[in-house]
Amino acid sequence: MSHHEKHVLGLSGGKDSAALAIYMRQNYPELDIDYFFTDTGKELPEVYEFLGKLEGFLGKPILRLNPNRDFDYWLKQYNNFLPSAQTRWCTRQLKLKPFEDWIKPFLAEGIAVHSYVAIRADEPYREGYNAKQDNLKIHLPFKNDGIDKPGVAEILESSGLGWPKYYEWRSRSGCTFCFYQQKIEWVRLSERHPEAFEEAKAYEKDALENGSPFTWSQGESLDELTKPERVRQIKDDYERRLLKLKAKKRQNPLRPEAELIDVDDVYGQPKFCVACHK
Ligand code: SF4
Structure with missing residues (x-):
């Protein structure tokens, strides 16, 4: 494995990224992938439980990336205005920045970082991360390999991992109070x-x-x-x-x-x- 390459895969606690981790493990075992989870500190207990099970399956720890300032700190910075679809400061400060801070030193050393993102074949891709750096390469294996929603279900079920428990009552991972919820x-x-x-x-x-x-x-x-x-x-x-x-x-x-x-x-x-x- 080249020292000039690093492979990373972000787990959100959601089913798609979990299925992607399993899929990569089964289909690209030669890739040494670092799994990470950016913890906002406001996650559901079911999310931690699911990540724990996934660690067992992967046989590898999932790196926890914590923001150096927590939700309450940023809330104050934003005048106590709740994050919203119009002003989504939470994702920027609690999810994207910790990831960028983590990979920055690698990129600075000239290491190419390959990030695997779980956009499915049945979904449009709206540039979640805008790769501003040439050395950060985004890969969409599900999209390339035609894995859709039933495909994800199949991966989760046949691996024995199954679904995250919150799925009984809520469709997505993320903060307990995410304003995107119905x-x-x-x-x-x-x-x-x-x-x-x-x-x-x-x-x-x-x-x-x-x-x-x-x-x-x-x-x-x-x-x-x-x-x-x-x-x-x-x-x-x-x-x-x-x-x-x-x-x-x-x-x-x-x-x-x-x-x-x-x-x-x-x-x-x-x-x-x-x-x-x-
Ligand atoms: S899950 Fe929702 S509230 Fe939490 S960081 Fe993401 S968009 Fe913001």
Whole structure:
């Protein structure tokens, strides 16, 4: 292996990057890949559990990259304004910067860094990392090899790793309070992890008092969102959409795609973030 090359693969705690790690291990065993996880400090317990299992499978530790300043520090820097789709400071400061700081010395030494990213064949690629440096090379093995969502499911299941546990109630990894989550996911967070939900509520209250224009979920506060009547509405709406989608997908009995329906499918894929949610 050349000393002028380094191979890295970022794990988000999500299913796609986990499947990619397995896939690379099975198909490109000659590559010595460093796996890493950028920890925002606000991750679900299920994410750590899933990464632990994955480490067992890979037989290699997953490097934890911690930002030198945490969420609370950056929140203050941004005047207590919650991160939002419009002002997504969280990903920049807590996910991308720690990665850039980590690889900077390698690039400076003239080492080419190959980064493997889990964009699937059935997804568009919206340049998550803009490789500003010539020596940073982004590879998309799933896209190149035609691995789609059912392909990822197959990799996870046949490896024995299975799905991350949060998948029962939420489709993506990332911070407990990620503003990209759907209202049904907020409701479920309040049911599954009431402490994390309370923490999110406290951040929101503080932000609103400091004049932040953003609530975590668009158009309503978490207090409003968890009023019993509103919860019923959100759950009913979710069920209605799910039934409709299932009916639409039932046409192909050979590929039971209905089994792979997740929250993102029900509401339409939002602009996801490669660093946090793959
Ligand atoms: S998971 Fe969501 S809240 Fe967390 S860093 Fe990523 S975009 Fe921001």
